[in-house]
Amino acid sequence: xxxxxxxxxxxxxxxCSAQNKKVENADPMDYANTxxxxxxxEHLYTFASDEFEGRETGEPGQKKAAEYLKKEYKELELVxxxxxxxxxxxxxxxxxxRGNVKPTENVVAYLKGSEKPEEVLVISxxxxxxxxDDNGNIYNGADDDGSGTVGILEIAEAFxxxxxxxxxxxxxxxxxxxxxEEKGLVGSKFYTDEPIFPLENTVANLNIDMIxxxxxxxxxxxxxxxxxxxxxxxxxxxxxxxxxxxxxxxxDLDYTYNDENDPNRFYYRSDHYNFAKNNIPIIFYFNGxxxxxxxxxxxxxxxxxxxxxxxAKLVFLTAWEIANRDARLVVDKAADTTGK
Ligand SMILES: [Zn+2]
Numbered sequence: 001x002x003x004x005x006x007x008x009x010x011x012x013x014x015x016c017s018a019q020n021k022k023v024e025n026a027d028p029m030d031y032a033n034t035x036x037x038x039x040x041x042e043h044l045y046t047f048a049s050d051e052f053e054g055r056e057t058g059e060p061g062q063k064k065a066a067e068y069l070k071k072e073y074k075e076l077e078l079v080x081x082x083x084x085x086x087x088x089x090x091x092x093x094x095x096x097x098r099g100n101v102k103p104t105e106n107v108v109a110y111l112k113g114s115e116k117p118e119e120v121l122v123i124s125x126x127x128x129x130x131x132x133d134d135n136g137n138i139y140n141g142a143d144d145d146g147s148g149t150v151g152i153l154e155i156a157e158a159f160x161x162x163x164x165x166x167x168x169x170x171x172x173x174x175x176x177x178x179x180x181e182e183k184g185l186v187g188s189k190f191y192t193d194e195p196i197f198p199l200e201n202t203v204a205n206l207n208i209d210m211i212x213x214x215x216x217x218x219x220x221x222x223x224x225x226x227x228x229x230x231x232x233x234x235x236x237x238x239x240x241x242x243x244x245x246x247x248x249x250x251x252d253l254d255y256t257y258n259d260e261n262d263p264n265r266f267y268y269r270s271d272h273y274n275f276a277k278n279n280i281p282i283i284f285y286f287n288g289x290x291x292x293x294x295x296x297x298x299x300x301x302x303x304x305x306x307x308x309x310x311x312a313k314l315v316f317l318t319a320w321e322i323a324n325r326d327a328r329l330v331v332d333k334a335a336d337t338t339g340k
Pocket of ligand 1: 126144145209210
C-alpha cells in the first residue's frame with residue numbers, strides 16, 4: 001500500500017530525494033543490519049584495551065575514551081548539541097561526593113529530528129569504569145560498560161545511514177555517553193540537573209549498561225536480555241518495546257529484575273534512574289552479572305559479539321519506533337523516587 005504513492009509521484013520524490021523521505025517507507029531492518037558483530041568487536045578491542053587504563057573518571061584513560069568517542073561522532077558527521085566542536089559537557093568536580101575526582105565530562109552527539117525536532121529521545125550508556133588497582137591491575141570494563149558504549153556508536157551509525165538515505169527520524173536523538181557512573185551515577189545526575197534539552201521535551205531514555213555477556217542463569221540460552229523499567233512510567237513504552245522485539249528480533253525479554261521486590265534493585269543502579277525519577281519513561285537493557293563483573297578479567301575476548309549485536313539492534317529498532325511514531329509516548333504512571 002505504501003508504495004502506490006511512491007509510484008504515483010516519482011518526479012516529486014526524485015526532486016526531494018536528498019531531503020527527507022517518508023520514514024514510514026523505510027525498512028528499519030536495513031539500518032539495524034549495519035550494526036555488526038565485527039564492527040562492535042573492532043571498537044571494543046580498542047575501547048576496552050589497556051591503553052584506556054580502565055577509564056576511571058577524571059583520569060587520563062577516561063580522557064582518551066572521551067576523545068575516542070568524539071572522533072567517532074565527528075567521523076559520522078553527527079553534530080554537537082552544545083555547539084561548534086564541543087562534544088563534552090563538563091561535570092563539575094563538586095558533584096563528586098567520594099574521592100578526589102579531577103575534571104570530567106559527558107560526551108554528547110546529536111541528530112536533529114525532521115518533524116518534531118524539539119522532542120528528544122536520549123540513548124545513554126556510561127563510558128567510565130573503575131581504573132587501575134593498587135597492584136597495577138587494569139579493569140578494562142569490556143562488558144561494563146564498554147559493550148553499551150560501542151553499542152551506542154553502532155546505533156548512531158545506523159541512524160546516520162538512514163538519515164543519509166533521507167530517512168531522518170521525526171524526533172531528535174541525543175547520544176549521551178555519561179561519565180562518573182561508577183562514582184554514583186554522577187554524569188547522568190548532572191545531565192538531568194543541567195539538561196542540554198528541556199526534560200519536559202525528553203520523550204524517553206534508553207539506557208544500556210552491560211549487554212555483551214551471558215549470565216550463569218542463561219547458560220546454554222544466549223538469546224535473551226533483561227529489561228528493567230519499561231512498564232514503570234508508560235504503558236505505551238512497554239507495549240512498543242514488546243511489539244518491536246516480537247516483530248524484528250525475538251530475544252527472550254527477561255523481566256526478573258523488573259520485579260519491585262527483587263533484592264538487587266537494579267532499577268535504581270544505573271543512569272536511567274536519573275531520568276525515571278524525573279518522570280521520563282526509560283528502558284534499561286542489561287545482561288545480568290557474572291564472575292568477571294568489576295574484576296580485571298572483564299576483557300573484550302569474553303564478549304559474545306553476535307549476542308551484543310542482536311541486543312544493540314533491539315535498542316536501535318525500539319529507538320526508531322519511539323522517534324518516528326506519530327504520538328509522543330504517554331506517561332500514565334507516577335515516578336518512583338525512592339532511590340538515592
Ligand atoms: Zn555499568
